[in-house]
Amino acid sequence: MSEQHPFGAPVTFRIGGRPYEGTYGDSxxxxxxxxxxxxxxxxxxxxxxxxxxxxxxxxxxxxxRGRHKITTSCNxxxxxxxxxxxxTPDVVRHRRVVLELLLAMAPRSPELRALAAExxxxxxxxxxxxxxxxxxxxxxxxxxxxxxxxxxxxxxSARGTAKRMTTPYDAENPACIACGACxxxxxxxxxxxxEADGKRTILRxxxxxxLAVCQxxxxxxxxQFLLEHYAKKLGGLDEKVxxxxxxxx
Amino acid sequence: xxxxxxxxxxxxxxxxxxxxxxxxxxPVLSICxxxxxxxxxxxxxxxxxxxxxxxxxxxxxxEVRINGCHGFCERGPLVLCHPHGFFYQxxxxxxxGEILEQSILAGQPIERLQYVDPVTGARAVKQQDVGFYxxxxxxxxxxNGWIDPTSxxxxxxxxxxxxxxxxxxxxxxEEVLDAIYKSGLxxxxxxxxxxxxxxxECRNAPAPDGVRYIIANGDEGDPGAFMxxxxxxxxxxxxxEGMILGAYAIAHPGHPVGYIYVRNEYPLAVERLGLALEKxxxxxxxxxxxxxxxxxxxxxxxxxxxxxxxxxSTALMASIEGFVGEPRAKHIHTVxxxxxxxxxxxxxxxxxxxxxxxxxxxxxxxxxIGTGDVSKDPWGGSKGTKIFALVxxxxxxxxxxxxxxKTLREIIFDIGGGIxxxxxxxxxxxxxxxxxxxxxxxxxxxxxxxxxxxxGSMMGSGGMIVMDDSTCMVDVARYFLHFLADESCGKCVTxxxxxxxxxxxxxRICAGQGREGDLELLDEISLTVEKASLCALGQTAPxxxxxxxxxxxxxxxxxxxxxKCPAKVCKALITFGINDKCTGCMxxxxxxxxxxxxxxxxxxxxxxxxxxxxxxxxxxxxxFDAVDVA
Numbered sequence: 001m002s003e004q005h006p007f008g009a010p011v012t013f014r015i016g017g018r019p020y021e022g023t024y025g026d027s028x029x030x031x032x033x034x035x036x037x038x039x040x041x042x043x044x045x046x047x048x049x050x051x052x053x054x055x056x057x058x059x060x061x062x063x064x065r066g067r068h069k070i071t072t073s074c075n076x077x078x079x080x081x082x083x084x085x086x087x088t089p090d091v092v093r094h095r096r097v098v099l100e101l102l103l104a105m106a107p108r109s110p111e112l113r114a115l116a117a118e119x120x121x122x123x124x125x126x127x128x129x130x131x132x133x134x135x136x137x138x139x140x141x142x143x144x145x146x147x148x149x150x151x152x153x154x155x156x157s158a159r160g161t162a163k164r165m166t167t168p169y170d171a172e173n174p175a176c177i178a179c180g181a182c183x184x185x186x187x188x189x190x191x192x193x194x195e196a197d198g199k200r201t202i203l204r205x206x207x208x209x210x211l212a213v214c215q216x217x218x219x220x221x222x223x224q225f226l227l228e229h230y231a232k233k234l235g236g237l238d239e240k241v242x243x244x245x246x247x248x249x
Numbered sequence: 250x251x252x253x254x255x256x257x258x259x260x261x262x263x264x265x266x267x268x269x270x271x272x273x274x275x276p277v278l279s280i281c282x283x284x285x286x287x288x289x290x291x292x293x294x295x296x297x298x299x300x301x302x303x304x305x306x307x308x309x310x311x312e313v314r315i316n317g318c319h320g321f322c323e324r325g326p327l328v329l330c331h332p333h334g335f336f337y338q339x340x341x342x343x344x345x346g347e348i349l350e351q352s353i354l355a356g357q358p359i360e361r362l363q364y365v366d367p368v369t370g371a372r373a374v375k376q377q378d379v380g381f382y383x384x385x386x387x388x389x390x391x392x393n394g395w396i397d398p399t400s401x402x403x404x405x406x407x408x409x410x411x412x413x414x415x416x417x418x419x420x421x422x423e424e425v426l427d428a429i430y431k432s433g434l435x436x437x438x439x440x441x442x443x444x445x446x447x448x449x450e451c452r453n454a455p456a457p458d459g460v461r462y463i464i465a466n467g468d469e470g471d472p473g474a475f476m477x478x479x480x481x482x483x484x485x486x487x488x489x490e491g492m493i494l495g496a497y498a499i500a501h502p503g504h505p506v507g508y509i510y511v512r513n514e515y516p517l518a519v520e521r522l523g524l525a526l527e528k529x530x531x532x533x534x535x536x537x538x539x540x541x542x543x544x545x546x547x548x549x550x551x552x553x554x555x556x557x558x559x560x561x562s563t564a565l566m567a568s569i570e571g572f573v574g575e576p577r578a579k580h581i582h583t584v585x586x587x588x589x590x591x592x593x594x595x596x597x598x599x600x601x602x603x604x605x606x607x608x609x610x611x612x613x614x615x616x617x618i619g620t621g622d623v624s625k626d627p628w629g630g631s632k633g634t635k636i637f638a639l640v641x642x643x644x645x646x647x648x649x650x651x652x653x654x655k656t657l658r659e660i661i662f663d664i665g666g667g668i669x670x671x672x673x674x675x676x677x678x679x680x681x682x683x684x685x686x687x688x689x690x691x692x693x694x695x696x697x698x699x700x701x702x703x704x705g706s707m708m709g710s711g712g713m714i715v716m717d718d719s720t721c722m723v724d725v726a727r728y729f730l731h732f733l734a735d736e737s738c739g740k741c742v743t744x745x746x747x748x749x750x751x752x753x754x755x756x757r758i759c760a761g762q763g764r765e766g767d768l769e770l771l772d773e774i775s776l777t778v779e780k781a782s783l784c785a786l787g788q789t790a791p792x793x794x795x796x797x798x799x800x801x802x803x804x805x806x807x808x809x810x811x812x813k814c815p816a817k818v819c820k821a822l823i824t825f826g827i828n829d830k831c832t833g834c835m836x837x838x839x840x841x842x843x844x845x846x847x848x849x850x851x852x853x854x855x856x857x858x859x860x861x862x863x864x865x866x867x868x869x870x871x872x873f874d875a876v877d878v879a
Contacts, residue, residue: 025581052578055742055781070780075578090780097777101746125770126750137739156573156739159556161749163739 011080022078029057029073037086039073040095040115042102042187043138048147050075051139055098060085070094096121106134109188133204134190135165141182141191149181150233154205167205176207177226195220216248253533255541257414260405263532267406276311276353279329279394283318283479284517285647286325290341294326297342301349311353314403317483317521318475319394320648321381324364329376329394336376337362367644367666381645384663386618386652388634389602393483398521401528404486410534412608413490416497417542425498425608426452432607432615433623433632437476438466438560438597439680439709440785441698443627444604447594451584452499454592459503462593463496463546465601466565467511467518470557471681472732474712476636477598479648481511481518484602485525489548491601493535494608496546499594507548508588509598510565514555522550557682557736560710561784562587562595564738575738576784597710603633619653620697631697635708641677641715642669649713651696658692661715672717676800680709682729682736683789685796686722705796707789721818722801723808727755729793737786744787747778751794761821763809771798817878820863827854827867830875837867837876 007025014020015037022031027050032039043054052075059073062083070090085091099112099121106112107128116123139156142165146152153176157166167173178200183193192203198220201208211220212227227242241249254260280286280295298313319327324338330352337348340362351357364373366380373379376394387393396403404410416425430445451461465488469477480488488509496505511518526548529535537545551569558564559574566588568574587593607615616623621630631653637660639649644666651660657677661667668674676686679696685706687694694700698708716725734748751774754767775791782788798805807813814822827837833851845861848854856867868876 050578051740052783053741055783058781071580072578072781072783076580093773094777094781097747097774098742098781101742101750101774104750105742105746127753136742137745139740158739159558160735160737160739161745163745 011078013078013080014083016085017083024077024079026078027074028059028061028076028078028084031078032059032073032084032086039086040119041074042136043140044074045140045144045185047185048140048143051143054102054136054138056095056102058091058095058098060088060091092119095119100126102136104128105132105136106188106190107132109134109190111188112136134188136188137163137165138187139165140185140187141165144181144185149177149179151175151177151179151229153177153207154182167207172206172208176202176205177229178202178207178209178223179226212242214245214248215243217245219245221245251531253531255533255538257418257540260410260414260532260534260540264405264408264411267402271406274332277314277329277331277395278311278348278353279314279316279331281317281319281325281327281394282315283320283322283325283393283483283648284475285318285322286327289325289339291326294328294340294342294345297345298349301345305349307349307353311349314395314397315399316396317393317398318390318479318648319376320385320387320390320479320650321379321645322647323645324647327394328362331395333358334375334377335359336364336373336379338364380666381647381649381664384659385650386634387650388606388618389480389487389599389636390483390648390650392487393479396484398483398485399524401486401525401532404484408609409486409605410490412605413493413497413534414540416494416608417540417544422452422498422501425494428608428612429498429604430627431623432612433619433621433627433630434600434603434607434615435627435631435698436597437599437603437635437708437710439707441631441702441708444596444600445627447584447596448495448499450582451592451594454585456500456503456592458591459500460591461496461500461503461505462588462591462595463492463499463505463507463548464565464569464588464593464595465492465507465509465598466560466562466595467509467515467522467598468553468560468565469515469598469710470512470555470560470736471638471710471712473640473714474638474681474710476638476648476711478515478518479636480598480602481509481515482521485518485522486529487602487605488598489522489525489529489535491604492548493539493546494604495594495596495601497544500546501544505546507546508551508569509548510551510553510559510569512553512555512559519550519552526550556738558738558784558786561786563784565595566593573738575740576786578783599636599711607633620695621699631699631708635696635711637679637711637713639665639713639715641713642672642717642720643667643715644669653697654695656693656695657687660696660713661692665715668715668717670717672719674715675718675720676716676722676725676797678706678714678716678725678729678793679712680707680789680792681712682732683707683786683792684709684712685792686716686725686800687796688800690800705799706792719816719818721814721816722797722804723755723759723814724816724818726794726797727752727759730755730790733786733790737790741783741787743778743782744784744790747774747782747787748790750774751778751791755794758805758808759814759819759821761808761812761819763805763812765809767809768798768802768805823863823878824858825856825861825863825865825867826877826879827856828875828877829853830873832873832875834872836870836872840866840870842866 009024011024041057057073064081104126153173183191194201209223212224328337328340434444435441561576564574564576619632623629636650678686737744739745838846845857
């Protein structure tokens with residue numbers, strides 16, 4: 001433990017033996033990415049809190065006393081004196097099994113298939129989940145919806161192998177503003193968004209909202225409901241701002 | 250309502266007053282009302298006793314006390330008659346008159362209610378004469394068969410809250426903490442982390458507003474385990490006193506806030522703890538200005554919703570906060586940022602119960618029990634006693650408290666009375682569903698935290714399931730993998746998906762569809778589940794699988810390569826047949842649910858394998874031993 005440093009204090013640590021500057025408490029994964037190291041990850045995004053669900057961003061951390069441990073880096077706080085080892089034989093072995101498990105969950109996902117090929121994941125050993133919605137339960141959509149958008153429209157339901165990401169009671173949720181943030185962050189693109197006849201549908205959540213038409217171009221650009229949500233949330237702005245798509249405001 | 254005690258001396262005065270009111274020679278009839286005995290009808294027995302006492306006008310001649318669990322659940326309902334200490338088992342309401350007449354009034358034992366050792370044939374007059382009790386060291390459970398858990402006076406009469414009085418009047422918080430540190434007390438909930446180290450880290454963690462949470466984990470979810478339940482139901486004040494002392498040591502001066510997290514499936518524990526807290530508050534042992542000092546602390550009960558994973562500390566804290574019970578990574582320890590992101594010290598119920606004993610009897614007493622040397626390093630050994638729930642195929646099942654370091658053989662054969670029905674010992678699973686299964690070669694291993702971990706199992710919270718030679722170890726692994734897959738919170742991939750696939754593969758092996766390479770695949774996946782899962786549930790979940798693969802590998806091979814289940818358990822791998830001992834009595838044919846058995850009266854019967862569902866009913870009902878399993 002590095003109690004002598006308050007969170008946010010500058011610390012030095014090592015990556016593969018080489019010294020680096022970091023900030024105590026920062027996400028190790030983000031710090032590694034910032035320094036240009038490649039560590040695969042599916043459930044992390046800088047805009048939201050770390051969750052540690054996909055187990056892909058494994059690294060081997062050597063602490064000050066020389067003890068080695070395998071850990072995910074997204075939720076590991078950068079701290080003084082550690083040495084972070086990437087791609088050690090243990091990391092590679094466990095990451096491969098993790099990818100094999102993920103691929104069995106979302107066997108059709110091109111993103112996962114590419115990642116699995118890149119890491120030499122053996123195929124055909126595990127029974128793939130044929131009924132899968134290609135969702136790997138990374139929880140990114142839920143965190144974006146709650147922490148960034150503030151809509152709280154979706155959540156995990158049930159537990160263990162029955163766990164699912166869904167709307168309350170699997171029904172169309174009026175809290176959803178069809179902003180599409182969940183669609184954007186989804187690593188396996190299993191949520192889906194469709195726009196037709198002046199309406200936007202978030203396929204997986206079964207939410208359809210009419211789109212507002214831009215006064216400048218006459219084209220539909222965003223759900224009317226979403227505009228109202230932000231008009232209320234931001235407050236005090238000239239209501240005319242919301243009648244045009246962003247480039248024409 | 251009693252007035253609050255305003256000083257440690259006032260508590261001692263009250264203790265003397267209670268002692269003065271009680272005649273040590275007055276007979277006491279103690280009836281076990283632990284869960285096992287209640288199931289055997291001990292509440293009806295208690296009613297019968299009260300009725301009979303009333304009828305005979307014996308109200309002032311004896312005291313009837315309803316206790317928590319006495320431990321020997323196998324033989325309930327249990328009754329103890331003081332002051333002679335007569336021990337009676339399997340007591341029925343019809344025995345009450347005789348007990349009152351003979352044992353209470355005349356002071357004579359009743360032979361037919363005594364326990365007879367099945368091996369030696371010796372009669373046990375007192376509890377200590379019973380092999381089950383003789384080889385135990387009952388320290389935490391000492392008063393379970395004596396006090397009424399709803400009476401704070403009973404607890405005070407046996408020295409209760411003396412540790413608190415001593416600490417508040419003569420010790421600084423740091424000194425209390427130091428005593429626990431030096432005692433080498435390690436967490437009884439599973440991990441075996443030294444309590445003193447945890448307490449110190451929590452005390453040293455910055456808490457700008459002074460709030461530190463003190464939590465007792467009573468979310469005991471292991472199938473067949475009831476150690477914490479028996480403490481909470483049988484001696485709740487012991488746990489509460491431990492927590493108050495912990496709050497003093499960890500968070501005084503400051504604002505300690507206490508929670509006891511109890512699973513809602515333990516309604517009696519919830520009720521008795523609630524009552525105990527209320528009584529302690531009345532006496533000024535909880536609340537502001539405890540015993541008239543400037544130390545204040547209170548505890549509330551939080552009822553768990555029945556998720557096994559909520560026994561994991563961070564999931565438990567999420568649950569108290571009102572969120573879904575999912576663990577989070579503990580890279581920042583909960584002693585620094587726990588409940589509501591404040592420093593939080595969580596210990597298991599049994600750990601807390603040790604604290605008052607260490608303070609009253611001393612560190613030297615505590616370290617004299619157990620293994621290793623903790624004088625330099627609290628990790629250096631396992632000190633004190635441990636309570637186990639001894640269940641499965643042993644003769645004497647029940648709650649067992651032994652010093653650390655007792656061997657598995659002593660626990661299973663001396664205390665447990667050996668294996669049932671003359672069968673052979675095969676394996677013992679320690680540590681609950683995610684513990685490992687140890688074979689006969691480990692019977693002489695001393696039971697402590699480190700030895701169990703080395704052997705591929707763990708202390709866990711203290712479940713101990715004994716298996717005989719009719720058990721299929723692949724089937725055992727399958728059962729526990731399914732339990733853990735169901736109880737996984739489902740947050741991280743390795744635990745949720747890893748266990749799911751391990752289940753599928755082992756299911757396949759048990760169904761006779763094992764393949765070449767399955768063992769290697771099981772090995773590979775289970776190792777990743779162990780090393781790369783987020784919380785202790787996932788990290789220990791492969792234990793039953795890995796330990797059975799390590800010690801009973803030939804059984805896996807038999808399943809996979811030979812499509813045989815050596816223990817004749819896995820239904821897809823066995824066939825039922827009728828041998829020539831068959832007398833043609835037709836009982837099997839009448840009982841077969843699928844009509845698979847045909848044959849004429851007094852002639853050999855035959856089983857149609859295509860209709861047989863291998864339920865085993867024919868074997869059960871056959872009086873002539875004519876049904877074979879192959």
